[in-house]
Amino acid sequence: MRTIVQILLFLLFFIPSLSRAQTNPQFDVTLRVDYSSTDELLDYFDRKSNNSARVAKQQGNQLAVATSLLLARTERPTDDFVRALESARDTYNSSNDIYGLTPAAAHLDELKKLLAETKRRRLDRRVVATISSLFPADAGISLTVPVFVVAMGNENAAAFVRRVIWKENAPVFVGDDQGEQVIVLNLTRCLMRGGDVEREFVQVLSTLAHESFHAVYGAYRAGSSADLNPIGPAAALANLVQNEGIAYFLSMEIQEGGEVPPPHWFDATKRAVERLNAALIELQSPTLTPWRARELMLNSNLSGSFEGNYGATAGLRIAYEIEKRLGRPALTETVRDGVKEFFGKYDELCRQDSNLPRLDAKALGVVAR
Numbered sequence: 001m002r003t004i005v006q007i008l009l010f011l012l013f014f015i016p017s018l019s020r021a022q023t024n025p026q027f028d029v030t031l032r033v034d035y036s037s038t039d040e041l042l043d044y045f046d047r048k049s050n051n052s053a054r055v056a057k058q059q060g061n062q063l064a065v066a067t068s069l070l071l072a073r074t075e076r077p078t079d080d081f082v083r084a085l086e087s088a089r090d091t092y093n094s095s096n097d098i099y100g101l102t103p104a105a106a107h108l109d110e111l112k113k114l115l116a117e118t119k120r121r122r123l124d125r126r127v128v129a130t131i132s133s134l135f136p137a138d139a140g141i142s143l144t145v146p147v148f149v150v151a152m153g154n155e156n157a158a159a160f161v162r163r164v165i166w167k168e169n170a171p172v173f174v175g176d177d178q179g180e181q182v183i184v185l186n187l188t189r190c191l192m193r194g195g196d197v198e199r200e201f202v203q204v205l206s207t208l209a210h211e212s213f214h215a216v217y218g219a220y221r222a223g224s225s226a227d228l229n230p231i232g233p234a235a236a237l238a239n240l241v242q243n244e245g246i247a248y249f250l251s252m253e254i255q256e257g258g259e260v261p262p263p264h265w266f267d268a269t270k271r272a273v274e275r276l277n278a279a280l281i282e283l284q285s286p287t288l289t290p291w292r293a294r295e296l297m298l299n300s301n302l303s304g305s306f307e308g309n310y311g312a313t314a315g316l317r318i319a320y321e322i323e324k325r326l327g328r329p330a331l332t333e334t335v336r337d338g339v340k341e342f343f344g345k346y347d348e349l350c351r352q353d354s355n356l357p358r359l360d361a362k363a364l365g366v367v368a369r
């Protein structure tokens with residue numbers, strides 16, 4: 001029964017998005033989904049192949065290995081991952097699993113099921129149709145994003161976007177103006193207790209839509225004028241609030257199908273807005289140290305909890321209120337015009353409804369010019 005309800009919600013959600021996508025011929029985004037990293041890893045754990053070096057050579061696995069080491073803040077010799085693969089398969093050794101291999105080894109059957117379902121249901125087209133409604137009709141975006149579906153990786157990152165250049169089939173991570181954006185999605189993080197493959201697939205969709213929004217938004221903003229891309233730590237946080245806020249709103253919409261969130265969600269997001277006010281003010285202080293600025297930025301989205309991620313969660317609340325009270329076109333306008341519009345529209349709503357958690361005037365000052 002639950003599955004049927006979810007399928008209905010899912011259809012309700014996607015039919016309008018698909019029709020909107022067809023009205024926007026200038027939105028030419030392709031997700032090039034590559035499953036070979038997962039195929040090779042599962043075959044190896046399933047003992048259909050014995051070539052651990054071949055598993056390690058897959059591009060998605062290389063990206064996941066490098067990012068796992070970065071997040072664990074450690075370095076390892078180049079053959080370390082191959083040895084970790086062998087020990088995960090042959091000894092089920094889970095001690096110090098920095099590459100996140102144990103969940104895949106332990107849930108092989110569930111992973112195979114979810115992988116088959118994901119391949120069958122044209123993940124890429126659904127996600128592109130969903131995110132296209134957030135971009136203006138005249139956006140003129142033409143972009144191909146490689147998506148590497150993997151079944152391993154650091155436990156703190158279900159998926160991520162990085163910019164990369166490939167040199168002799170090895171990834172080199174580069175800055176904003178170089179290389180191509182790639183998305184890596186860890187399928188094991190979408191598994192759920194009880195193995196309901198329909199819910200797991202919705203999780204895959206919502207995770208990929210979130211990251212795809214970041215990738216497309218990044219490409220779209222790269223073509224914007226400089227005044228929409230302000231510099232300085234407070235402005236950087238404000239930009240993160242909008243970027244993560246809309247991405248999380250998209251994930252929530254896919255998972256909950258537009259249901260009104262429970263009261264504790266409104267409480268938690270209100271506290272996140274209060275913390276965002278404090279952080280934006282502190283980031284404009286003349287006595288701010290680089291160490292403290294870095295800490296405030298990292299906590300805003302990588303603290304490990306919903307409320308702790310005050311920047312992303314405050315942005316989610318702002319995106320939610322703009323969409324619910326002003327509609328999707330208003331949210332799309334903020335994508336076009338940037339964080340000044342995102343905060344500005346929300347500030348207008350706060351003036352109309354004193355129950356909304358307000359952005360402080362000093363915090364708003366960061367986007368005023």
Ligand SMILES: [Zn+2]
Nearest residue numbers: 210214244247
């Ligand atoms: Zn994100």
